[in-house]
Amino acid sequence: MPEIIQDAQTFRADKAWGAREIARIDGASVRLHWTDQPYKWHVNDGAEVFVVMQGVVDMHYRENGAEKIVQLGAGDMFVAGVGDEHVAHPIGEARVLVIEREGSV
Structure with a gap:
Protein backbone atom coordinates (compact mmCIF):
# COMPACT_ATOMS: atom_id res chain seq x y z
CA MET A 1 0.00 0.00 0.00
CA PRO A 2 1.40 3.45 -0.86
CA GLU A 3 2.33 5.84 1.92
CA ILE A 4 1.19 9.45 1.65
CA ILE A 5 3.21 12.07 3.51
CA GLN A 6 1.46 15.40 3.80
CA ASP A 7 3.34 16.98 6.69
CA ALA A 8 6.83 17.31 5.20
CA GLN A 9 6.59 21.10 5.47
CA THR A 10 5.60 20.99 9.16
CA PHE A 11 7.56 17.96 10.43
CA ARG A 12 9.61 18.80 13.51
CA ALA A 13 11.95 16.47 15.37
CA ASP A 14 12.65 16.64 19.09
CA ALA A 23 11.83 4.44 3.04
CA ARG A 24 14.62 1.93 2.55
CA ILE A 25 15.51 1.22 -1.04
CA ASP A 26 18.10 -1.42 -1.96
CA GLY A 27 20.50 -0.57 0.88
CA ALA A 28 19.78 3.15 0.88
CA SER A 29 17.77 5.10 3.43
CA VAL A 30 15.49 8.03 2.69
CA ARG A 31 14.96 10.24 5.72
CA LEU A 32 13.31 13.57 6.36
CA HIS A 33 15.37 15.65 8.79
CA TRP A 34 14.43 18.74 10.77
CA THR A 35 17.15 20.99 12.14
CA ASP A 36 17.99 24.44 13.35
CA GLN A 37 21.65 23.69 14.14
CA PRO A 38 24.72 22.83 12.06
CA TYR A 39 25.70 19.19 11.64
CA LYS A 40 29.36 18.14 11.90
CA TRP A 41 32.06 17.84 9.25
CA HIS A 42 31.90 14.33 7.85
CA VAL A 43 32.63 12.04 4.93
CA ASN A 44 30.07 9.42 3.93
CA ASP A 45 31.00 5.89 2.90
CA GLY A 46 28.77 6.22 -0.16
CA ALA A 47 27.08 8.97 -2.13
CA GLU A 48 24.63 11.23 -0.29
CA VAL A 49 21.84 13.26 -1.85
CA PHE A 50 20.70 16.23 0.22
CA VAL A 51 17.44 17.96 -0.86
CA VAL A 52 16.31 21.12 0.92
CA MET A 53 12.54 20.83 1.34
CA GLN A 54 12.06 24.02 3.33
CA GLY A 55 14.36 26.73 4.62
CA VAL A 56 17.86 27.79 3.67
CA VAL A 57 21.04 25.80 4.26
CA ASP A 58 24.65 26.88 3.79
CA MET A 59 26.49 23.74 2.66
CA HIS A 60 30.18 23.88 3.46
CA TYR A 61 32.47 21.50 1.60
CA ARG A 62 36.17 21.06 0.92
CA GLU A 63 37.54 20.93 -2.59
CA ASN A 64 41.29 20.46 -3.09
CA GLY A 65 41.83 21.46 0.54
CA ALA A 66 39.90 24.74 0.25
CA GLU A 67 36.62 25.30 2.08
CA LYS A 68 33.75 26.43 -0.11
CA ILE A 69 30.16 27.36 0.71
CA VAL A 70 27.04 27.16 -1.42
CA GLN A 71 23.65 28.41 -0.23
CA LEU A 72 20.75 26.05 -0.90
CA GLY A 73 17.07 26.99 -0.82
CA ALA A 74 13.89 24.95 -1.09
CA GLY A 75 14.16 22.57 -4.03
CA ASP A 76 17.96 22.80 -4.27
CA MET A 77 20.11 19.67 -4.02
CA PHE A 78 23.66 18.87 -2.99
CA VAL A 79 25.23 15.56 -3.98
CA ALA A 80 28.26 14.44 -2.00
CA GLY A 81 30.27 11.60 -3.48
CA VAL A 82 32.47 9.15 -1.61
CA GLY A 83 35.24 11.12 0.08
CA ASP A 84 33.54 14.53 -0.18
CA GLU A 85 33.94 16.23 3.19
CA HIS A 86 30.95 18.45 3.98
CA VAL A 87 28.76 19.97 6.68
CA ALA A 88 25.32 21.60 6.56
CA HIS A 89 24.58 24.85 8.38
CA PRO A 90 20.87 25.78 8.34
CA ILE A 91 19.90 29.44 8.51
CA GLY A 92 17.07 29.15 11.03
CA GLU A 93 14.86 26.05 10.70
CA ALA A 94 15.21 23.72 7.75
CA ARG A 95 13.66 20.47 6.55
CA VAL A 96 15.95 18.30 4.49
CA LEU A 97 15.41 15.03 2.65
CA VAL A 98 18.57 12.88 2.78
CA ILE A 99 19.16 9.79 0.69
CA GLU A 100 22.25 7.79 1.62
CA ARG A 101 23.60 4.33 2.28
CA GLU A 102 21.89 2.74 5.29
CA GLY A 103 23.93 3.22 8.47
CA SER A 104 25.94 6.11 7.04
CA VAL A 105 26.94 9.04 9.28
Whole structure:
Protein backbone atom coordinates (compact mmCIF):
# COMPACT_ATOMS: atom_id res chain seq x y z
CA MET A 1 0.00 0.00 0.00
CA PRO A 2 1.40 3.45 -0.86
CA GLU A 3 2.33 5.84 1.92
CA ILE A 4 1.19 9.45 1.65
CA ILE A 5 3.21 12.07 3.51
CA GLN A 6 1.46 15.40 3.80
CA ASP A 7 3.34 16.98 6.69
CA ALA A 8 6.83 17.31 5.20
CA GLN A 9 6.59 21.10 5.47
CA THR A 10 5.60 20.99 9.16
CA PHE A 11 7.56 17.96 10.43
CA ARG A 12 9.61 18.80 13.51
CA ALA A 13 11.95 16.47 15.37
CA ASP A 14 12.65 16.64 19.09
CA LYS A 15 16.31 17.52 18.44
CA ALA A 16 18.45 19.01 15.68
CA TRP A 17 18.96 16.55 12.80
CA GLY A 18 16.27 14.28 14.20
CA ALA A 19 14.74 12.30 11.36
CA ARG A 20 11.72 10.39 10.20
CA GLU A 21 12.50 7.26 8.22
CA ILE A 22 10.60 7.52 4.93
CA ALA A 23 11.83 4.44 3.04
CA ARG A 24 14.62 1.93 2.55
CA ILE A 25 15.51 1.22 -1.04
CA ASP A 26 18.10 -1.42 -1.96
CA GLY A 27 20.50 -0.57 0.88
CA ALA A 28 19.78 3.15 0.88
CA SER A 29 17.77 5.10 3.43
CA VAL A 30 15.49 8.03 2.69
CA ARG A 31 14.96 10.24 5.72
CA LEU A 32 13.31 13.57 6.36
CA HIS A 33 15.37 15.65 8.79
CA TRP A 34 14.43 18.74 10.77
CA THR A 35 17.15 20.99 12.14
CA ASP A 36 17.99 24.44 13.35
CA GLN A 37 21.65 23.69 14.14
CA PRO A 38 24.72 22.83 12.06
CA TYR A 39 25.70 19.19 11.64
CA LYS A 40 29.36 18.14 11.90
CA TRP A 41 32.06 17.84 9.25
CA HIS A 42 31.90 14.33 7.85
CA VAL A 43 32.63 12.04 4.93
CA ASN A 44 30.07 9.42 3.93
CA ASP A 45 31.00 5.89 2.90
CA GLY A 46 28.77 6.22 -0.16
CA ALA A 47 27.08 8.97 -2.13
CA GLU A 48 24.63 11.23 -0.29
CA VAL A 49 21.84 13.26 -1.85
CA PHE A 50 20.70 16.23 0.22
CA VAL A 51 17.44 17.96 -0.86
CA VAL A 52 16.31 21.12 0.92
CA MET A 53 12.54 20.83 1.34
CA GLN A 54 12.06 24.02 3.33
CA GLY A 55 14.36 26.73 4.62
CA VAL A 56 17.86 27.79 3.67
CA VAL A 57 21.04 25.80 4.26
CA ASP A 58 24.65 26.88 3.79
CA MET A 59 26.49 23.74 2.66
CA HIS A 60 30.18 23.88 3.46
CA TYR A 61 32.47 21.50 1.60
CA ARG A 62 36.17 21.06 0.92
CA GLU A 63 37.54 20.93 -2.59
CA ASN A 64 41.29 20.46 -3.09
CA GLY A 65 41.83 21.46 0.54
CA ALA A 66 39.90 24.74 0.25
CA GLU A 67 36.62 25.30 2.08
CA LYS A 68 33.75 26.43 -0.11
CA ILE A 69 30.16 27.36 0.71
CA VAL A 70 27.04 27.16 -1.42
CA GLN A 71 23.65 28.41 -0.23
CA LEU A 72 20.75 26.05 -0.90
CA GLY A 73 17.07 26.99 -0.82
CA ALA A 74 13.89 24.95 -1.09
CA GLY A 75 14.16 22.57 -4.03
CA ASP A 76 17.96 22.80 -4.27
CA MET A 77 20.11 19.67 -4.02
CA PHE A 78 23.66 18.87 -2.99
CA VAL A 79 25.23 15.56 -3.98
CA ALA A 80 28.26 14.44 -2.00
CA GLY A 81 30.27 11.60 -3.48
CA VAL A 82 32.47 9.15 -1.61
CA GLY A 83 35.24 11.12 0.08
CA ASP A 84 33.54 14.53 -0.18
CA GLU A 85 33.94 16.23 3.19
CA HIS A 86 30.95 18.45 3.98
CA VAL A 87 28.76 19.97 6.68
CA ALA A 88 25.32 21.60 6.56
CA HIS A 89 24.58 24.85 8.38
CA PRO A 90 20.87 25.78 8.34
CA ILE A 91 19.90 29.44 8.51
CA GLY A 92 17.07 29.15 11.03
CA GLU A 93 14.86 26.05 10.70
CA ALA A 94 15.21 23.72 7.75
CA ARG A 95 13.66 20.47 6.55
CA VAL A 96 15.95 18.30 4.49
CA LEU A 97 15.41 15.03 2.65
CA VAL A 98 18.57 12.88 2.78
CA ILE A 99 19.16 9.79 0.69
CA GLU A 100 22.25 7.79 1.62
CA ARG A 101 23.60 4.33 2.28
CA GLU A 102 21.89 2.74 5.29
CA GLY A 103 23.93 3.22 8.47
CA SER A 104 25.94 6.11 7.04
CA VAL A 105 26.94 9.04 9.28
